[in-house]
Amino acid sequence: MKKEWFFDRYCGQQFVALLEDGKLAEFAAEKEKNGEIVGNIYKGRVMNVLAGMQAAFISCGLERNCYLSIEETYTDYSKYDGTMGGSGPQLPELKEGDEIIVQVTKPPRGNKGAKVTTHLSFVGKNLIFLPNTDFVGISRKITDPELRENLLFTADRMREREGEGFIVRTQAPFVTRKQLKTEAEYLKNLYRDMRDFAKGAAVGAVLYKDFDLPVRVMRDSMGDDVTAMYVGDDDLYERLLKLARLRGDISERKLIHYTGKRALMREYGISPLVFAAAQPTVPLDNGGYLVIDRTEAMTVVDVNTGSFVGDTRLEDTVFSVNLAAAREIARQVRLRNIGGIVVVDFIDMTEEAHREAVTAELTECLSKDKAKCHVLPMSELCLTQFTRKRVGCDVLSYLVKPCPHCRGNGDVPEDIFVITRIRSDILDCFANGYHAAVVELNEGILRRILGEGLLSGEVNTIWRDKRVYMIPHKTFQEAQYSVRGDNSGVLHLPDKAQILY
Incomplete structure (x- = not known):
């Protein structure tokens, strides 16, 4: 591939x-x-303890309180072969006002705060260090029995005390034992520095920040x-x-x-292709199509035959569309980074063998996803449910935002998505030989470009010998704009036009 x-x-x-x-x-x-917060470690304060749910709400200096649950871990231990010591992850005894160190496992979503855990993970290229989780594991992609045994032995020997652990990652076989030990010591030092910093840090302080994208x-x-x-x-x-x-x-x-x-x-x-990922309708190569709808509780996918009519009987036509849909659904949930519960309404099939084949195809395609997925058997109504572990933010959160005119019932393009498209169109103008570009755009979008200096890097480098004129319009929708090139030397522009920086 x-x-x-x-x-x-x-x-x-x-x-x-x-x-x-x-x-x-x-x-x-x-x-x-201030980008992705997943993986960041904060010093928090317990605001509310939910004893009956073995959970608590933690103030970490974010917009909303974070949710701490016994079930929440940053590292998904079920993805690795290994042994969990003791009785597995436990929630410490907490009371309101306690100060606590937590790591973000899932970002805020909707009106819900981020999810956090007390079971910290420091991720390296070859190892994951677990300072307060008694677990030694290894990637399932490492298949040689002797190699697995040696690597697990090495990981176990690198533990300095009870209650800590290591996970051996897929790249570990490509380095020496000395390099593994050096990386292990580096990860331990990150933890020690974080722990020492936490002693004098205020509640809400970022104690450790993961690498950028x-x-x-x-x-x-x-x-x-x-x-x-x-x-x-x-x-x-x-x-x-x-x-x-x-x-x-x-x-x-x-x-x-x-x-x-x-x-x-x-x-x-x-x-x-990115723009298409924001659309609810996804065409299939054979003429069928999917409709993907997000709700608060789940994502729903509807499969349709579209223009595909087949060559033989109806059952075979439907089966062909459903097989193609299963492959495309697996690609779309990965591309859009859809997490949580997904329900697929496949086209009705009468033959049990066909239902099983479509479920098997969906399961096989989802197995290649790095996010953990679990597929349930297809029901008599040809409904298939599966879950996908939430990892970071979904793509739609970058591409679209709730429409302010219909109280969130629809979506409109995010400001930054519109601005990046404007930038690309300006680059096209200059690549086509123009020395000046005239952009007509929404007034609020221009304020953001100027206020945050979003195109200042280009103006000071690749656009040094160019001119970009911005004409704001109050009547333009946020996603509405036009870009045209000009080499006339004399431009007749309205008084409200502004030259970029």
Whole structure:
């Protein structure tokens, strides 16, 4: 399989996309400042104890109180082979006002606060250090019995006290035992420094912050099977080049510095694929289609035959559409990063063998997802339920926001998504030979561009010898804009027009 990764940063955001055989498999975006909080460790205060639920609400300095549950862990131990010491994770005895160290496991969602755990994890390239969880485990992708035994023995020997543990990650076989011990000591030092800092820190302080998006992808998601990595930013390219050298299992030749005149994501056809990920309707290659609807409790997927009529009997036509839908649903939940409960309304099939085959296909495709999934048998109504572990924010939270005009019943594009599209159109203008670009846009969008300096990097570098004029309109919807190029030398613009910076 051809795997191509794309990295870029602009407008105060960082972007990562993965193409598998030309299809968009993953996409993520994150603010450069105060971005993803999952993995961060905070000093919190217990605000309310729910004894009957073995849970508590913790104030961590975030917008809403965080939810601490006995069931919540940052590391999913069920993904690894190993032995849990004692009786497994336990919630400490808490009372209101207690100060406590917690790690964010899931981001805020809707009107709910983040979820946190007291069972901390420090993630490295080859190891995960568990300072207060008695567990020694190993990745199931390491299959050689003798190698597994040796690595587990090494991990066990690196424990200094009872109650702590290690998990051996997939990349561990590619390094020496000395390198593993060095990484283990580094992770232990991170924990010690965090613990010492916590003693004098105020409630709400960030005690430890996980790496940013590009580094996490290099650390957690990228294997030696990568075909190429394209990087559209100079500084980011240098950072990732150093990381590739440190890893050792990814050739530097696979890291490609993109220096084209157009936006990286648009040049490689990724931008329209990302836009499509925000749409509820997903076409299938055979003419059928899916409709994906989000609700507060779950995500619902409806399968339709569309223009596909088949060649033989109805049962075979329906079976063919459902098989294609099962494959596409697995891709879509991964691409959109959909978590929680998903219910699929497949087209009715009468043959039990067909129902089992569709369920098996869905299960097989979901098994390739790094997020844990669990599929239940198809019901007599051809409804299939499955769960997918929530990992970070879903893609729609970056692309769209609740519509302010219909009280959240619909969605409109997020401001930053509109601004990145404007940036790409301006780059296209200059790539087409124009020296000036005139942008007509919503008044509020312009205020944000100017107030946050979202295009200042381009103005000071690649647009130094160009001119960008912004014309704000009160009557424009937030997503409404136009960009045109001009080489006339004399522009007739309204008084409200502004030159960018």
